[in-house]
Amino acid sequence: MENKLKIRKFKDKAFFIAVCAFSALAAVPLVAIIVKVVMKGYKQLNMDFFTETSPTTFEAMIAKASGSLIPGGVLNGLTGTLIMVGIAAVISIPFGIMCGVYLSEKPKAAFSGLIRFLSELIQGIPSIIVGMIVYSWIVLPLGSYSALAGGVSLAIMMLPLVIRSTEETLKMLPSSLKEAGLALGCSYKSVILKILLPSAAGGLFTGVLLAISRVMGETAPLMLTALGSTLVNWDVTAPTSALPLLIWEFYNDPNLVDMIWSSSLLLLVIVLLLNLAAKAIVNKRRTA
Amino acid sequence: MDAETQNNIILKFDDVSISYTPGVNAVKNVTADIRKNSITAIMGPSGCGKSTLLRAVNRMHELYPHITTTGKILINGIDILKTDPIKVRRMAGMVFQRPNPFPTMSIYQNVIAGYSLNGINLPKQEKDAIVEECLRNVGLWDEVKDSLNKKGTFLSGGQQQRLCIARALALKPDVLLMDEPTSALDPIATNRIEDLLVGLKDQLTIVIVTHNMSQAARISDYSMFMYLGDLVEFDSTQKMFTNPNDKRTEEYLNGRFG
């Protein structure tokens, strides 16, 4: 009996230690990836990196032969990401919030159930398939890869995220809030626009930040829609680059391979900061 | 106290204090002796520390690291605060406020859970005997003997609570701690459990927390009255209900607060 208890307690302790050890191991990849990207990427980060467009293979070859840093930067990727995420935001934020309001106003209706179901379905679609679809919707009719097509594919991925976070945030507001507004004789529209949405602003903002950080690193759909470009391009109907697309291009070009780490570092910093900002807002609201 | 009564003491609280936040005691310096084969009721208004005191005996506070217990609690002379909680919990069984049969286990498995959870493999025959004996003890055998393999959660609330008592009895504890065991039950189910407890008295010692004064009057031999963490009065139930020493006890029993 005494012996058996000792064995059980030993097992209990061993199990606990194993849980802690494997949990710690799960955190290792994040650190390993960040360390690797920072160590190999920081050297390339200079002023040019943000103000110059990406170099050609030839320029890179010459620089490498003379032993200097590869010239150029990722300006075309930064502007492209800005345009496409901008297009995605302009489409998905208003429509997503309106749709989220609709769902939270009619939570039990069969039609709402269908919309919710389809929204979850779209959220689960592999991003490469979204790229394929938008290719046939926009690239083929326009006859060219474009920032517009890239933006739309990102918008399709953002939309369900915005809808969901809007609905969840609104669901958490007390119903007395709406009743109070209606009791004062406000119209339905002003109750929603002036009372509900402002009260939910923090939650909506968090949802949008997370959605943006999620699509900002997307590469696969952009390969099939925006294609990429070596120039800074403001024409939304022309092929356009993006930060993750540049990483993919650098990876595929042996002469440019040195650029992958610095561009990854930049992308990682932006995406992780967006994530942390969203998390900080959530935590602040929770403790406030 | 003479030697004979001393021998009759199974559970002893010696200057026990319990706090949830440092500096604030939910139970303050409680000292009391519980006699063997008796039913002792702990009464008092909500928040008086009665459940807190009871749970300390089963070392339940161990699960929540911010709770500290000081003083001594002795079962059969063993200081349980210095003993392995796993051993303590087998000396003192516990029945909770709301019936909590394990939802994924059958009735049979629930009764025997104390053994299977502890990794003790008994021969089938022995297990069958324990299950039958314990279910008979709680008067559940005739009701469930044909559905031992059904989930315990299919039973009514009162039956579930009796199953939980059977589960605690299976480990043959010296003391059975009950934390308002009938507060979630209807009067008929409550009645059955009260009868059952009186019948169990010659097998073990029962300490029951209740805010139902008439329940305490019906079944208990001794009563404790606690108020704001203090043990105000501890005496035979008869004495306390007819002629309480303390004014607060009298006011509580007369329904002035609580």
Next chain:
Amino acid sequence: MRDRIFKSLLFLSSLLILFISGGIFYSLFSGSVQAFDEFGIIGFITSGEWNPNPGNEQYGALPFIAGTIATSFVALILCIPFSLPVALFNGEYFRGKKIAGVLGTVVDLLAGIPSVVYGLWGFYVLRPIVSSLGLSEQGLGIFTASAVMAIMIIPYAASLSTEFISMVSNELKEGAYSLGATRMEVIKSVIFPACGSGIFASYVLALGRALGETMAVTMLIGNTDNIPTSLFDTGNTMASIIANQFGEASGLKLSSLIAIGLLLFIITALINLLGKMIIKKFTK
């Protein structure tokens, strides 16, 4: 009056979802017709031939279906020994503590890292290790892709399981402790049985994530059109063949790639649906 306009505006915006999903179904189905006409649906799914040479073009999805299933399941298995401890750490042992919040944030950030960065890391860090161990010549293949994918899905599996584990009621756990069980015994005999279907659903949803993962897999799986025969063999997944060959495809090949997209869409949708149904049933 203006309220009515506003209300119809809300309604119209929800129609957008209907149009997008309708459009996706339509485009996938109509795009696949040519391939299914040519090879038959069953024929397309069961054929292992992928031959783009003009004249004797022949396309079958089997190698990619096999590659997808192999990488996703290996990734799922590899992720369990890490995601389950994280869920226990955050949902049981250190529930509500600061350290759980830190680990939770770290694991959540794993979900924030772009797929292409995972691909790079896998290619430049993990691949040389696999190769130097002599497991495969180039270090590319099913295993390398799965290992990186396992890291990518840890956050999805862990955060949902954490929630389900922390939902198990204290009453139930106290019941088991009061019988003298150790913490491990409580976890094994009470917590896991009580929330097992929820944990299972978390892994089903993580699988749904893995099935559609594209960039990292494309960079690590070796991109060959054969049915993989071992853990260290190269191959292609349904997502990676589309990423690799869609750009230059037309005609029958394009239709075949869209048909693969349709199949992938159906598989992921079914898996996600299954996961959500289990959760709905569990939380009711």
